Amino acid sequence: MSRTAVVVGAGLSGSLMSVYLARRGFAVRVLERRGDPRTPGVREEGRSINLGLSQRGIVALREVGLLDRLKPATVPMRGRVVHAPDGTLRFQPYGTEEDQVLHSVLRHDLNVALIDEAERLGVDFRWGHRVTAVDRTVPSVIAGEEHAADLVVGADGAFSAVRAQLARGLRMDLHQEYLEWGYRELLIPLDDGGKPRTDPYALHVWPGDDGLIVAHPNADGTLTATIFLPFEGPAGFAGLDTPERVRAFFADRFPDVPALIPDVVEQFLDHPPASLVTIRASPWHTATDDGRGTVLLGDAAHAVYPFYGQGMNAAFEDCSVLDRCLAAHPDDLPAALAAFERFRRPHTDVLAELSKRNFVELRDRVRSPLFLARRKADLLLHRWFPRAWVPLYTLVSHTTTPYGEALARVRRQDRLLGGVTAALTGAVLAGLAHRSRAGRKVS
Amino acid sequence: MSRTAVVVGAGLSGSLMSVYLARRGFAVRVLERRGDPRTPGVREEGRSINLGLSQRGIVALREVGLLDRLKPATVPMRGRVVHAPDGTLRFQPYGTEEDQVLHSVLRHDLNVALIDEAERLGVDFRWGHRVTAVDRTVPSVIAGEEHAADLVVGADGAFSAVRAQLARGLRMDLHQEYLEWGYRELLIPLDDGGKPRTDPYALHVWPGDDGLIVAHPNADGTLTATIFLPFEGPAGFAGLDTPERVRAFFADRFPDVPALIPDVVEQFLDHPPASLVTIRASPWHTATDDGRGTVLLGDAAHAVYPFYGQGMNAAFEDCSVLDRCLAAHPDDLPAALAAFERFRRPHTDVLAELSKRNFVELRDRVRSPLFLARRKADLLLHRWFPRAWVPLYTLVSHTTTPYGEALARVRRQDRLLGGVTAALTGAVLAGLAHRSRAGRKVS
Numbered sequence: 001m002s003r004t005a006v007v008v009g010a011g012l013s014g015s016l017m018s019v020y021l022a023r024r025g026f027a028v029r030v031l032e033r034r035g036d037p038r039t040p041g042v043r044e045e046g047r048s049i050n051l052g053l054s055q056r057g058i059v060a061l062r063e064v065g066l067l068d069r070l071k072p073a074t075v076p077m078r079g080r081v082v083h084a085p086d087g088t089l090r091f092q093p094y095g096t097e098e099d100q101v102l103h104s105v106l107r108h109d110l111n112v113a114l115i116d117e118a119e120r121l122g123v124d125f126r127w128g129h130r131v132t133a134v135d136r137t138v139p140s141v142i143a144g145e146e147h148a149a150d151l152v153v154g155a156d157g158a159f160s161a162v163r164a165q166l167a168r169g170l171r172m173d174l175h176q177e178y179l180e181w182g183y184r185e186l187l188i189p190l191d192d193g194g195k196p197r198t199d200p201y202a203l204h205v206w207p208g209d210d211g212l213i214v215a216h217p218n219a220d221g222t223l224t225a226t227i228f229l230p231f232e233g234p235a236g237f238a239g240l241d242t243p244e245r246v247r248a249f250f251a252d253r254f255p256d257v258p259a260l261i262p263d264v265v266e267q268f269l270d271h272p273p274a275s276l277v278t279i280r281a282s283p284w285h286t287a288t289d290d291g292r293g294t295v296l297l298g299d300a301a302h303a304v305y306p307f308y309g310q311g312m313n314a315a316f317e318d319c320s321v322l323d324r325c326l327a328a329h330p331d332d333l334p335a336a337l338a339a340f341e342r343f344r345r346p347h348t349d350v351l352a353e354l355s356k357r358n359f360v361e362l363r364d365r366v367r368s369p370l371f372l373a374r375r376k377a378d379l380l381l382h383r384w385f386p387r388a389w390v391p392l393y394t395l396v397s398h399t400t401t402p403y404g405e406a407l408a409r410v411r412r413q414d415r416l417l418g419g420v421t422a423a424l425t426g427a428v429l430a431g432l433a434h435r436s437r438a439g440r441k442v443s
Numbered sequence: 444m445s446r447t448a449v450v451v452g453a454g455l456s457g458s459l460m461s462v463y464l465a466r467r468g469f470a471v472r473v474l475e476r477r478g479d480p481r482t483p484g485v486r487e488e489g490r491s492i493n494l495g496l497s498q499r500g501i502v503a504l505r506e507v508g509l510l511d512r513l514k515p516a517t518v519p520m521r522g523r524v525v526h527a528p529d530g531t532l533r534f535q536p537y538g539t540e541e542d543q544v545l546h547s548v549l550r551h552d553l554n555v556a557l558i559d560e561a562e563r564l565g566v567d568f569r570w571g572h573r574v575t576a577v578d579r580t581v582p583s584v585i586a587g588e589e590h591a592a593d594l595v596v597g598a599d600g601a602f603s604a605v606r607a608q609l610a611r612g613l614r615m616d617l618h619q620e621y622l623e624w625g626y627r628e629l630l631i632p633l634d635d636g637g638k639p640r641t642d643p644y645a646l647h648v649w650p651g652d653d654g655l656i657v658a659h660p661n662a663d664g665t666l667t668a669t670i671f672l673p674f675e676g677p678a679g680f681a682g683l684d685t686p687e688r689v690r691a692f693f694a695d696r697f698p699d700v701p702a703l704i705p706d707v708v709e710q711f712l713d714h715p716p717a718s719l720v721t722i723r724a725s726p727w728h729t730a731t732d733d734g735r736g737t738v739l740l741g742d743a744a745h746a747v748y749p750f751y752g753q754g755m756n757a758a759f760e761d762c763s764v765l766d767r768c769l770a771a772h773p774d775d776l777p778a779a780l781a782a783f784e785r786f787r788r789p790h791t792d793v794l795a796e797l798s799k800r801n802f803v804e805l806r807d808r809v810r811s812p813l814f815l816a817r818r819k820a821d822l823l824l825h826r827w828f829p830r831a832w833v834p835l836y837t838l839v840s841h842t843t844t845p846y847g848e849a850l851a852r853v854r855r856q857d858r859l860l861g862g863v864t865a866a867l868t869g870a871v872l873a874g875l876a877h878r879s880r881a882g883r884k885v886s
Contacts, residue, residue: 171621171674171718178614231614275614 002027003333006141006149008131008162010034012107013298013315014155015114019064020323022121026151030118031129031143033156038112049185049224050216051110052077052203052309053103054397060316063323070113074103075217081199083206083213087256091202097386100398102203102309104216131156134165136286139294151333152294155315158279160300166286175280179305179359182231182273188215188223188260196221197260206254209363210235213254225261229273237273278352279303284341287334295337297322302348307358308396314351317400318344347403354396354407377417389413445470446776449584449592451574451605453477455550456741456758457598458557462507463766465564469594473561474572474586476599481555492628492667493659494553495520495646495752496546497840503759506766513556517546518660524642526649526656530699534645540829543841545646545752547659574599577608579729582737594776595737598758601722603743609729618723622748622802625674625716631658631666631703639664640703649697652806653678656697668704669749672716680716721795722746727784730777738780740765745791750801751839757794760843761787790846797839797846820860832856 010032079093140148154162215225230236298315395406453475583591597605658668673679741758838849
């Protein structure tokens with residue numbers, strides 16, 4: 001008899017996990033609070049419109065055979081176009097290899113493709129089902145009626161109802177931290193001739209220590225820009241509350257944006273900013289004595305800031321790792337869940353830290369010559385020694401090296417770089433001393 | 444017209460705060476989920492039975508004129524009796540001053556005294572009122588009917604319903620961390636002759652890296668012991684699940700305890716262990732444009748581990764600090780709440796860290812000769828320079844120096860101690876070198 005699974009959440013991670021589970025022979029039911037996104041008029045709110053698919057997400061989609069089918073709907077981004085305040089553009093390729101590209105994809109398209117594939121494999125989606133309770137001792141999920149299963153998966157996002165239910169009576173550590181910045185999305189439309197207004201095969205970045213913009217291209221030539229600003233202060237969302245103030249702000253801080261987004265003022269004032277949260281929880285799983293269990297994954301287990309572009313990619317990698325743990329323990333679900341949490345959590349903890357750090361770097365990059373110098377050295381060493389020396393961004397975005405190992409490797413590189421810098425400094429000082437002694441001899 | 448306040452929670456911090464507010468002229472209503480503790484048969488569950496009142500709590504009780512009335516119900520503890528595994532006892536006085544004592548008090552007695560005093564001042568207690576919603580824009584509390592007020596105080600403990608309600612739609616940072624150890628309370632009864640079984644004017648400690656016991660005396664000569672153990676493992680609560688195992692455990696680890704608690708096995712197995720949690724939240728307060736506000740205090744704002752004996756004392760100090768902020772801003776409630784949070788939170792954050800650290804110290808103390816040596820030097824210096832050199836424990840327990848300032852001062856002392864140690868080491872080495880040279884001369 002096949003095992004049963006109930007997945008809570010039909011978002012990206014829940015629908016991908018349902019595909020993995022169906023392929024592994026589980027009879028899968030998915031419970032989703034919202035309506036079917038394939039129904040016209042069902043809007044997904046409070047979530048980013050498009051996303052950058054990088055290596056970890058690509059590998060997972062390839063594993064379930066969906067990558068080629070999705071390719072036509074994605075836009076390759078070969079690098080970063082950095083917009084300076086004076087309007088000059090600088091292109092930074094993502095990597096030295098041909099395959100070191102990111103793919104921009106609409107959340108909606110990706111989600112529908114995953115749901116279609118899951119249904120093709122027999123997954124039973126129940127729309128408009130809000131979870132009100134979870135009994136981890138069965139385990140079962142109450143959403144109107146009770147849904148019991150061998151495996152319950154909480155893939156219901158940063159404010160997971162499954163996680164909140166598991167926390168009752170379980171000693172669950174929880175760390176929830178909001179960024180003092182929020183974000184708003186803005187559409188860069190086609191120009192009057194129906195052409196893209198800026199390079200549609202790159203990610204665009206407007207860095208800044210008091211506000212930054214990131215834009216991903218869409219398949220139709222438009223781009224979706226996300227502006228990140230402090231919530232408070234006169235140059236934050238709170239202060240930018242009139243058309244005059246918004247217009248003056250863009251003219252001053254991002255002068256090339258109004259040409260790309262003619263109705264930027266209206267778009268900016270159209271809806272309230274969204275917030276950014278980091279969440280870490282522990283434990284992620286529980287098990288029963290008779291071999292069933294409950295597990296969290298994706299944002300429900302570890303929400304991260306978007307500044308490394310890894311939220312979706314890490315969630316997809318979760319699905320892939322959990323699937324491998326299920327394969328390694330085919331007859332022992334509790335062992336599979338324990339292995340998943342034991343292996344995976346240290347790496348997503350590292351990702352949370354990296355994503356926080358990358359916010360600080362994106363924000364402060366413009367004013368740190370030391371940071372820029374180290375970054376240049378980093379890229380140069382990568383060009384000279386493409387296998388031996390790999391920058392952190394490349395390891396995170398273009399490989400599937402576990403996050404923790406990526407960080408450990410880069411720390412070794414950094415120590416070496418520090419050593420090289422010290423050696424070079426020493427050599428320069430020795431040279432100076434030599435010249436100085438030589439000088440004295442002459443005098 | 445007098446201002447109104449609704450306090451959620453009639454525990455120690457809520458009832459003390461209601462006294463402060465009533466004295467400041469507020470019309471106060473207290474909403475409590477449980478029944479009136481003065482009613483026979485109403486049990487307080489999941490909370491420690493007695494507590495150590497130290498300087499911060501004493502000062503607050505004195506401010507509201509309750510200290511003298513409470514004195515007869517408290518037991519002074521002049522120091523610590525440390526029980527070694529071989530049964531030997533070591534007495535460590537708390538301080539060099541006569542007033543450096545702690546007072547053991549029953550939670551129930553203290554709570555009833557506070558409620559009685561609040562009622563005397565006109566506070567309106569509503570028992571059996573469970574909060575289901577808080578509207579911070581009014582502000583008001585829904586507990587059956589709606590209770591609106593100028594000031595809403597959430598004093599409803601570590602799992603505060605007010606905090607959970609404030610967190611909805613507010614960007615509230617939350618850190619919740621459980622200790623891997625839990626605790627159980629055990630009663631040390633009088634002996635057959637009706638006499639205390641051990642010194643009733645001290646706090647008793649059985650240190651250990653795999654389990655520890657702390658006991659506070661009660662006014663009737665009994666003591667309440669709290670045993671702290673890991674939840675998991677054969678020597679943790681999970682493994683100690685049969686009378687044989689419990690008996691063998693105490694015989695091995697705490698051999699003098701069965702003589703103090705003849706029915707220790709029965710008591711130990713009587714009820715499940717309780718857990719220990721650290722909670723930090725931010726923000727603690729919100730305000731409306733028309734000058735009203737909501738604020739958290741005590742465990743609702745900052746739950747700490749009990750290993751510094753400061754949970755209640757810090758909560759009482761919160762009440763005292765909030766009262767002073769209200770006095771400093773008599774016509775501006777939002778300013779008073781902002782001042783309270785701004786001044787107080789850094790110090791309770793430090794307390795959370797100190798309480799975690801003290802767990803590690805209590806646990807590992809027995810096996811760190813370096814720690815013991817430093818502690819001895821610390822106490823010796825305090826004896827020599829009682830004003831200039833004060834150990835951290837003394838600053839935390841026997842003064843009202845804000846926690847953050849206490850830590851900063853002790854860090855300065857530690858650096859000095861490090862310097863003194865280095866100087867002494869240097870002197871010793873110099874002496875050795877001199878002797879060595881002298882030796883060579885002779886040879």
